Amino acid sequence: MTIGSMLGDVVKSFFKKPITEKYPFVRQEAPENLRGKLVWEPEKCTGCMLCVKDCPSNALELIVLDKVNKRFVMKYDLDKCTYCAQCVINCRFSCLHMSEEQWELASINKEPFEVYYGREEDVKFLLEKAARGEAEEPCGEN
């Protein structure tokens, strides 16, 4: 039976530095496997849509501009994504990976949450078409 059994801890912590990290002035390094924001490289994509089919929250949409020449634009909804990495596993050509740098994704307005990935001219083409109000041809899941 002891009284004050945490005395050793208490006295030791008085002389040590507190363990609290002063985020955001001090940032810890993120581990390699961290599942941050999704990144898509359009070079090797064949348009098989496996990533879109298995996404639990329907955060991915692959817009086909030209199927023969493999010109796709991927619309990625950051706020719907659950960061589960199922799409990364499904892709047979390693087009997708989850970044370990970009994990501070909070924002004040909704704009940064809609991300368009693709070759620059493709994305510009798509956005201009949307601005002109024409109907798109999304090929997402039914």
Added chain:
Amino acid sequence: MEPKQKSEKFVVPIGPQHPALKEPGHFEFTVDGEIVTNATARLGFVHRGMEKGVEDRNWTQGLYLMERVCGICSHVHAMAYALGVEKLANVQAPPRAQAIRELVAELERIHSHLLWLGVAAHEGGFDTLFMFSWRDRETVMDLLETITGNRVNYSANVLGGVKIDISDAQKDALLKGMDFLEERTEHYMKVVTEDETFLGRTRKIGVMTFDEATLLGAIGPTGRASGVQRDVRVDSPYAGYPDFPVNIITSDAGDLEARFIVRIKELYESYRLVREIVDHLPEGDLTVKVPRRIPEGEVISRVEAPRGELLYFMKSNGSDKPERIKVRTPSLCNWGSVLTTAIGHKLADMPMILAGIDPCFSCNDRMVMINGKQSETQVWDWENLRQYGIEYYK
């Protein structure tokens, strides 16, 4: 609101919003001075309709939905689902995947028990133990983040195996982490069993005898603290447990102190298992192919969550979407023990008794129908349920 004038007893609500509860649930304790004479419970504040939601999603999407039933025990939910699907599809995940599943499950048990230690200490007013145990829990959270990529909702499972691998650097980090945690856990064991003020709050409080525990259906560490010898990892081993078995830990005292001791001893077992798995991890693939359309059938998948036995009933009709998934979480079984042992204790002991069963309210919200007198089974389909709901709320 009128005060109850005549009798001395009045009802103290530990209501949906209360500092003692981390999640909403409503309890009404009828109090006579400071002694509790009656207790009732009402759950259902966090019902999200997941069992219905999973019927619209295909099997892969359902895995991630089921993982989010609970935040603390997310991996065991995903593991139960994945094991069930693999059984339906008649495939076996490779041994390396099963071992990694067990590794993450044990790490999750460590984090859950340390979390519980802090929360129970906080309910008893011992804030220092709360702060220190959560500080040490950061070690295991960092380990999980290094291995799986996220601190909560690890998403380590895929249908047919796991998606993560353990490298050598991670193995060293794991072993170092286990050494640190074992030393701190020995210190906490000493605090919990020897500190006078803490013993005054836990010894001989909330006593549940072996007979009461079997009658009320207490499972998990709550039941094992009263001598019930039930542990799914030992009774029907799954995942990597046939190769890396676990010892069952029970106690006979049945009071709050016994529940503390059982959980801390389970921590020691988990450290031992993690070390064993890291040293003897079998080689091989990580996944095996599972077809998109799962063949017809029904299966029951049981695993041992940190709180007790978790049961999944899964029914498939041959398509790529599940037909029915029923989840029975362990906390649901343990409520009866709270309501029975609370009677006769003082109001000041209520939060600790509530915290003693390690309640996880988000797991809990199912509809429970108790058929006392009838002995035949009933099967209800969607129409019956809808009709019942309309009648109930009239």
Added chain:
Amino acid sequence: MNITFPSLIALLLFPGGLFLLSSGLFFEYVDRKLVARFQNRIGPRWFQPLADFVKLLAKEEVIPAGTIKSLFILLPIVALAAALTAALSVPLFGFKPVFSYNGDLVVTLYLLSMMTLCIGLAGANTEDRFSIVGATRALTQLFSYEAPFMLAMLGPAIALGTWNISLINQGATQQSLWFIISQPIGFLAALIGLMGKLELPPFDAPEAETEIVAGALTEYSGRGFGLFKIGRDLELVVGLTLIASFYLGGFSTPLDFIWKVFVLLLITAALQSLFARLRIDQTVGLWWRVGAILVLCQLVLIIVGNTLSPFVAPLFGG
């Protein structure tokens, strides 16, 4: 120190009034920071208690139905007034008490208990179940620690033969042996009794956050709650000053005050972080079984020592 301040300045500015209120906030900051450091955390910044106080004053005060409105509004003011008045007779910050007379020890001790009485009344006033349970516990705790605490404070008074706080302070500075060494049990009872009076952990059963939300003060918000909080901080200052002045050898200069009170604050913060919360029946049991008996023995020893000293002193040469 023997500076006499003109009474208006003493009441409003220094050492009473504004300076006293800000030192109450400062003591709360030091206490919270020490407890945080003991728990390996950072703790609040220096202006946190002031920010809390200002925020509480700015919030709307909600008066629940079923209470006696005038009592609801008056009780925090009475509690704060009692704490401020009690501060006038103690040697604050090392200076001579502003207003001292014979017997002010008893009056000060009763004024310090007013705060608990006001909290008890405030809790009984509302119809909320948590408040009623909290008020019952607060008054029960009052009955348990009051006797040993008062006896412990009377120990040095009896040893020095006077009931005037400033004379006790003077006498304590001239003693060759501090009272903490000659009356150790009294010191322990006084310090732990002060923790009970202020409802600091482990004696915070009347205010147990995880059981009864905020105890007797559950229905209070805004101004009333702010006044209760700052009254409690003032009681911390006054209580620590009294104990340091009696048991740690009195104050002759403000520097004396600072280091002695800081040592007491360190011990109090350490005691706060070491124990789990005691249930109300355990508190009562502890005080009446252990505390009262020990302090009574201490008192008997003091009286015996006092009557025997004229005979024993010549043996030690004066």
